[in-house]
Amino acid sequence: MNKVRSATRTTIAAHAVLITYTLIALFPVFVIVINSFKDRRAIFRDPLGLPNEETFSLIGYETVLKQGDFFLYFQNSMIVTVVSLTLILLFGAMAAFALAEYRFKGNRLMGLYLALGIMIPIRIGTVAILEMMVSTGLVNTLTALILVYTAQGLPLAVFILSEFMKGVSDDLKNAGRIDGLSEYKIFFRLVLPLVRPAMATVAVFNMIPIWNDLWFPLILAPAEEVKTLTLGSQVFIGQFVTDWNAVLSALSMAILPVMVLYVIFSRQLIRGITSGAVK
Amino acid sequence: MAAADKPKTRWHVAVFLAPAVLVYTAVMIYPLFNTLRLALYSEVDQERIWVGLQNFRTLFGDAIWSDQFWNALANNAWFFVIHMLVQNPIGIALAAILSSPRLRFSAFYRSAIFIPTILSFVIVGFAWKLILSPIWGIAPGMLDAVGLKFLYQPWLGKEEYALxxxxxVSVWQYVGIPMMLIYAALLSIPDEILEAGECDGITGMSAFWKIKLPLILPSIGIISVLTFVANFNAFDLIYAAQGALAGPDFSTDILGTFMYRTFFGFQLQLGDPHMGSAIASAMFGIILIGVCIYLFGIQRRLRNYQF
Known part of the structure; x- marks a missing residue:
């Protein structure tokens, strides 16, 4: 009897800790979003109150949509993220297949060379990257960002995907070879479909850092027409710092796309992390 | 089959490797070494000249530069210490609670606690700036509600508290990552080991300290080195919350913001790519030392625990 009671008590304590921490984690987001729907007076008078008929206002969102080009920023972020992810997955899978499938001189060395970038952040090379982009005329283009993010994502992608590709059955590939499939067809038709779960993991790992990055957009592509959503909201908030309605609305609008992505992919993301892909 | 191919040059291997190796080499490895090389040059009369280690002598020897550098490095070290002392223990504790069997809603808690990690620094920086702001009054108001108003300070504006x-704030944002990794490590502990412990009367807290903790040490090692690299390379949060000058009075300046100001220029200061490269080289050295300590010092010893 005593044991049962102490087990219940432990469970209650566990839930209490977790609920407390969940509140701490969600509180700032909650405060920002509810206040973005209130008029200026209510924001200051009652910051923790929910908006009601009297205090409800969309003035902040009107300012944001009038003053900032958020649709363009969103589109830029979308292009950069989707193209970078596609390239990371395609190039990464190809290289991983070469490393996992074929025995050739320097295979291990090549693997180590590609793995270097897992630990060394690409930001260290920023000065030379900027110089290179200036001399090739790629500054203030989305291409510059795409190239940088592709290079940044490849090491981990190759590492994770080649571990998975080693697990693909040799019999299947050899059967393909006997049927006269070329090595390219074996890769695209037989192997790629089988490693789709690992590809999804790699995609989700790369998606959020690329979408949220501030450093490279700030340095390589600060021009108005190529601003990403992260940089765009940073600059917008900096300019409108005294207009609380606009700042809170801009923050809420920047939270929205990531939250949508998270709701869609959270299962994949959490499964990816917990499956030990990073170990 | 591979043997039959052997006499021919296997072009497909090269084709498979080429795109990744080319992009990686051209955009990551080459600029990395080029940055290290640029640190040995300087610009005089708009011409690039070789100066050897002069930039490093300036960085470490010249009072104006070295003060800034050591300030940034010390701040960065403190930044890392707080992460190690607060983020990782909280992460481990949350993971330990989450991994207890038959806990309901654990998937919900996991997803909710991970939410801050997916937000960008811009959102996190500004959101906390607003919440802690004395003008808005959420933080003082909440402290007032529990009778602790005297504790309130404009934390981000005071030199001694800002960093x-x-x-x-950064710990709040990133606690999800150690939590997830440790959670995964805890789940992978075989049940037999825990049951064997139970037979010997080791349950509850002592099972955690005596059985689980030693077994998850390798994961804690990985988390520590990931934290180290991320911290000594951080920039976005400070920039978003305090600007490139890392105020008040450089008290939140870390290596990332210092390098940004130096090489890109800010306000009245003109950008100097060569000094910037020198700082980047110093950061490279620091990260390399950290990673090597992990790879050769810590990881080897931890391996003994694995089964």
């Missing part, structure tokens, strides 16, 4: 406050 610690920002470190804690």
């Amino acid at each position: 610690t406050t920002l470190s804690l």
Whole structure:
């Protein structure tokens, strides 16, 4: 009897800790979003109150949509993220297949060379990257960002995907070879479909850092027409710092796309992390 | 089959490797070494000249530069210490609670606690700036509600608190990552080991300290080195919350913001790519030392625990 009671008590304590921490984690987001729907007076008078008929206002969102080009920023972020992810997955899978499938001189060395970038952040090379982009005329283009993010994502992608590709059955590939499939067809038709779960993991790992990055957009592509959503909201908030309605609305609008992505992919993301892909 | 191919040059291997190796080499490895090389040059009369280690002598020897450098490095070290002392223990504790069997809603808690990690630094920086702001009054108001109003300070505006406050904001944001990794490690502990412990009367807390903790040490090692690299390379949060000048009075300046100001220029200061490269080289050295300590010092010893 005593044991049962102490087990219940432990469970209650566990839930209490977790609920407390969940509140701490969600509180700032909650405060920002509810206040973005209130008029200026209510924001200051009652910051923790929910908006009601009297205090409800969309003035902040009107300012944001009038003053900032958020649709363009969103589109830029979308292009950069989707193209970078596609390239990371395609190039990464190809290289991983070469490393996992074929025995050739320097295979291990090549693997180590590609793995270097897992630990060394690409930001260290920023000065030379900027110089290179200036001399090739790629500054203030989305291409510059795409190239940088592709290079940044490849090491981990190759590492994770080649571990998975080693697990693909040799019999299947050899059967393909006997049927006269070329090595390219074996890769695209037989192997790629089988490693789709690992590809999804790699995609989700790369998606959020690329979408949220501030450093490279700030340095390589600060021009108005190529601003990403992260940089765009940073600059917008900096300019409108005294207009609380606009700042809170801009923050809420920047939270929205990531939250949508998270709701869609959270299962994949959490499964990816917990499956030990990073170990 | 591979043997039959052997006499021919296997072009497909090269084709498979080429795109990744080319992009990686051209955009990551080459600029990395080029940055290290640029640190040995300087610009005089708009011409690039070789100066050897002069930039490093300036960085470490010249009072104006070295003060800034050591300030940034010390701040960065404190930033890292707070992460190690606060973020990782909280992460481990949350993971330990989450992994207890038959806990309901654990998937919900996991997803909710991970939410801050997916937000960008811009959102996190500004959101906390607003919440802690004395103008808006959420933080003082909430402290007032529990009778602790005297504790309130404009934390981000005071030199002595600003860096610690920002470190804690960063901890708040990233606690999800150690939590997830440790959670995964705890789940992978075989049940037989825990049952064997139970037979010997080791349950509850002592099972955690005596059985689980030693078994998850390798994961803690990985988390520590990931934290190290991320912290000594951090920039976005400080920039978003305090600007490139890392105020008040450079008290939140870390290596990332210092390098940004130096090479890109800010306000009245003109950008100097060569000094910037020198700082980048110093950061490279620091990260390399950290990673090597992990790979050769810590990881080897931890391997003994694995089964």
